[in-house]
Amino acid sequence: MSYGKYFNKGQKVFIKRIFTDDEQMALDTITGYVMRSQLMQLDLALPYGCDAADSYPFEPGMKFEALTDHKGMGLRLESSFVERVSSQDIRLQFDGNLEFISRRIYRRVDVNAWVGLHRSQGNLAEMRQLWDENLKKIKSGVSAAELTEFKKNLINLAGGGMRLPLQAPAEIAELILVYLSIGDKKGIICILAEVVWVGQEQEDEQQQIGLRYLNILEEDQARIDAVVKGLLERLGISSKE
Numbered sequence: 001m002s003y004g005k006y007f008n009k010g011q012k013v014f015i016k017r018i019f020t021d022d023e024q025m026a027l028d029t030i031t032g033y034v035m036r037s038q039l040m041q042l043d044l045a046l047p048y049g050c051d052a053a054d055s056y057p058f059e060p061g062m063k064f065e066a067l068t069d070h071k072g073m074g075l076r077l078e079s080s081f082v083e084r085v086s087s088q089d090i091r092l093q094f095d096g097n098l099e100f101i102s103r104r105i106y107r108r109v110d111v112n113a114w115v116g117l118h119r120s121q122g123n124l125a126e127m128r129q130l131w132d133e134n135l136k137k138i139k140s141g142v143s144a145a146e147l148t149e150f151k152k153n154l155i156n157l158a159g160g161g162m163r164l165p166l167q168a169p170a171e172i173a174e175l176i177l178v179y180l181s182i183g184d185k186k187g188i189i190c191i192l193a194e195v196v197w198v199g200q201e202q203e204d205e206q207q208q209i210g211l212r213y214l215n216i217l218e219e220d221q222a223r224i225d226a227v228v229k230g231l232l233e234r235l236g237i238s239s240k241e
Contacts, residue, residue, distance in 0.1 A: 003077060003094050004037035006070050013044060015092070018063035018078070025218045030056060030124070031173065031194065032090070040094045042066065043085055047173035048124040048194075053084045055124035066092060067103075074103040106159040109231045113155055115164060116148035116179035127175045131192040131215050134177070138188050147188060148179050157182075159225035161193065161212040168201040170209045178211065182227045189220040 007013070010033055017028035032044030046052035062081040069075065078096030085091050120127050134147060144150060156163035162178075174195040179188055192215035199208035213221070 002039045003098055004039055004042070006075060006098070007034045007037040007042055007068070009034050009036070011068060013042070014067040015044070015064040015079070016067060018065060027213060027216045027218060027221060029214050031212075035085075035089055041082065042079070042092045042094070043089055044092065045089050046124075048175065049088075051087050051123055053090050054087050055126075056128075057125075058084065058090065063095075064092065066094075069103075070100075074101040075099070076101050104160075106161075106225065107228050107232060108156050108158040109228050109235075110154060110156050111227075111231060112152055113157065113183070114144075114150040114181040115153050115155060116144075116150045117166070118148060118177035118179075120175035120177075124175065127177060127192055128215060130177055131190060134179075134190045135217070138190060144179070144181065144188050147190075150179065150181065157224060157228055159221050159228065161196070161210060163208060163210050165206045166209045168205050168207045170195055170198045170207050172196065172198060175214075176211065180224075182224060184223055184227055186223060189216070189223065191216045191220070 013032045013034060014029050015032055019025070019028070030046060030048075032046055034042065035045050036043040046056070048055065058081045060081060060083070064079050064081065066077045066079045067074065076099045077094050079092040079094050082091040082093045118130070137147065153164055166176075172195055176193050176195065178191040178193055180191065181188055191213050193211035193213050195209050196212045197210040201207050
């Protein structure tokens, strides 16, 4: 069966790394844009700079889920990495059957939270390495003050992303390391995220931005989800609404 017909040029696709049971339990995703689709292969351009494909540790046969939307429905296909087509483009091979799915919708809530930000000054590989290094620091018990400067901000928080203010200018696909204290007394959460939308610049030179999580420990994602659910319940809003 041809799966290429479900992917049009320019279409956004999220590719999510499939880990084996003995590997790190973390969300590991990146975004790609369709450049070319064939019967059982898909070429994607990565939006993280001219060396984006070289900045991710792709290996032949590495497994991913390709996630996208088609005519209002979520679509999922298991795939494997074939090759780097260029320093920015990759090729995937479809391996499994196509599934139409209901995308998980994370509940969101506005909350005042202590947030620290580190904006990208390097490529995808350097930001991924920084995320990993900070996870180790947090696990070792480093104090929050040693990680970064925290400021209290009104954010819109969810298990899959967040909205927050950022010093202008912000750009789509900009990589940001987020340090987050959510008040559950379980330590700082560290997230590598990408900018997916940008609001208008305000008089104070701030912009509201939307972030999608690229790298986050599954246990930290569950913590955020639990805090959001608890806050909604306190507000009298069902987390299932």
